[in-house]
Amino acid sequence: MKLAVDVRRHAYDDLLVLSDVSFTVADGEVVCIVGPSGCGKSTLLGIVGGLVRPTDGTVATEGALRPGTLNPVTFVFQDFALLPWRSVRDNVGFPLEHHRLSSADREARVSDALARTGLADFAGALPKQLSGGMRQRVGIARALAVEPALLLLDEPLSALDAQTRELLMDDFGRLWMGAGITALYVTHNLDEALRLADRIVVLSRRPGRIKDIVSVGIDRPDRTAVAAAPRLAVLRERLWSLIRDEAASADREMARA
C-alpha cells in the first residue's frame, strides 16, 4: 500500500507542532521518522493513523488490499498498549473480535501471529508475567493478526533495554522481509533508523519541518555485516549533523518550559 502524507499545518491551540510535512511512502517501503524530542513525530504518526485530526492537511493511502486485511492501517505502540487483564492469546485476538470471522479463522490468525513472533509457548501468560521485549512481541503479534497493509510503529523499542532492542530489530527485519508490509517507523534512535529504514525522514525541532530525507541504500540484511559499517557510520554522521543542533536547542527549550 502506498501512502501520501501532506500535513500543511498542525497546531495545539496556539502552539504550532508540524509545518509543511509532506512525503510519500512507496509500496513495501520502510520509512523512519527521526527528530529531536517534542518535534511532533508521534503526533505525525497519530495523524497518519487517523487518531489525530490535522489542523490542515490530508493523508491518503492507495493500493489494493489483500482479502485477509482486516485493519489496513495498524499501530504498534511504544508502551505496548496491552490489556493487562487479558492473556497473550486474548490480547492478540482482541482486534479480531468485532470482525465476522469463523472461530477456526480467528484461532488460525492468532496462533499464526504467535508462532511468527515466537510467543507460542506464552499464549496463556498475562502481560505482567512477560519481560518488556516479550510484551512488545505481543504488540507486534496483535498487529500481524489483522494482516495490516501499513504498519505505524511509534517508538516501538524505546521502552526496552539495548540488548532486547537488538533482538527485536532482528525480528522486525525477519518479519518484514518479503512480507511486503509498508511501514512508517518513528524513533529518536539513529541506529534503529539506519538498521531498518529504506529512507529516513529527518524532522526539525518544533514546529516539525522536514530537514532532509536520507536514503540508506544498503540492503537491509547486509547492514549488520562488518563491511557495511563504514558506510553506515558516514550516514550516521550525516544524520547526527542534521539533528545535533536541533536536539541541543530543543533540550534547552524544554529546560526553560
Add this chain to the structure above:
Amino acid sequence: MPEGQALQPERRPVAFRGGGFLPRTSRAVGAIGFAVVLLAWQGALAAGWISPVFLPSPVEVALALRDLAASGELWRHLSISLYRIVLGWSFGTAAGLGVGSAMALFSLARSLGMPMISALFPIPKIALLPLLILWLGIGETSKVATIGLGVFFPTAIATYSGIDNVSRTLIRMAQSFGIPFGAIVCKVALPGALPSILSGMRISASIALLLVVSAEMIGAESGIGAFVLSAGNLMQTDQLVAGVAVLSVLGLLVGAALSAAEKALLSWR
C-alpha cells in the same frame, strides 16, 4: 603493602544503616493481643473495678449471643437489616455505575454531574432520612432510599475516576483497530476501571452498614440498629454489646467477600 600499613589508623568499617521500615505482621501476636484484652476485660469485672451495669463481661456477651441465636431473635433482626442493605446497596451501586460511566464518557453528563455530585456528596445522608420519611413513609422504602443515596455517590465517583484514569494509550489502541465505541467501553474502559470500582465498593459497603444501623435507630422496630438501641434503653448491656459484636462480624465478612472478589477479578495486576 607499606602504603596500606600507613593507612591503617584511618581504616574504618562502613557501618550498616539500612535497617528499619520493614514492619512485618505476626498472626500469633495479634491473637495474643486479643486474648489479653478479653482477659483484662473479664478480670476487671471479676475484680469489681467495672460495674456490670455499664459493661457486661465477655462471657455474658457470649451467652447473650447464644441465647439470641437459639431463640431466632438474632436472625430476625439480622435478616431484615441484610434485606435493607442488599436492596439499598444494589440500587445505589447500579445508579452509581451508570451515572459515573456517563460522566466519564460524555461531556454533557460530566458538565452536569460534577457540580451536582460535588454539592451533594458532602451531605451526611442520614440527615436526609426525615425528608425521605416524609416523602416515602416510615416503612422500608425510606430506609432503602437512604442507603441507596449513601452508596450512590462514592460508587459514581469511583466509577468516574476509574474510567477517567484508564490509560489513554489503551483507548487509542482500541480505536486504532477500529473497535466500536460500545465495545471499547465494555472491553477496555470498564475492566480498566474495575480496581477503582472495587475499592469504591469497599467504601460504599461500610457506608451501607453505617446507614442501615442509623436508619434503624431512627425509625424501626426490627433490624440490628433497632435491637441495639432498645437494648440500650432497657439497660440490657449484654444484648447491646452482642448486637455490636454481630455488626463487627458483618463488617468483617463483607470486607472478606470484597477481598476475595478483588483476588479473583484483579489477579492480573
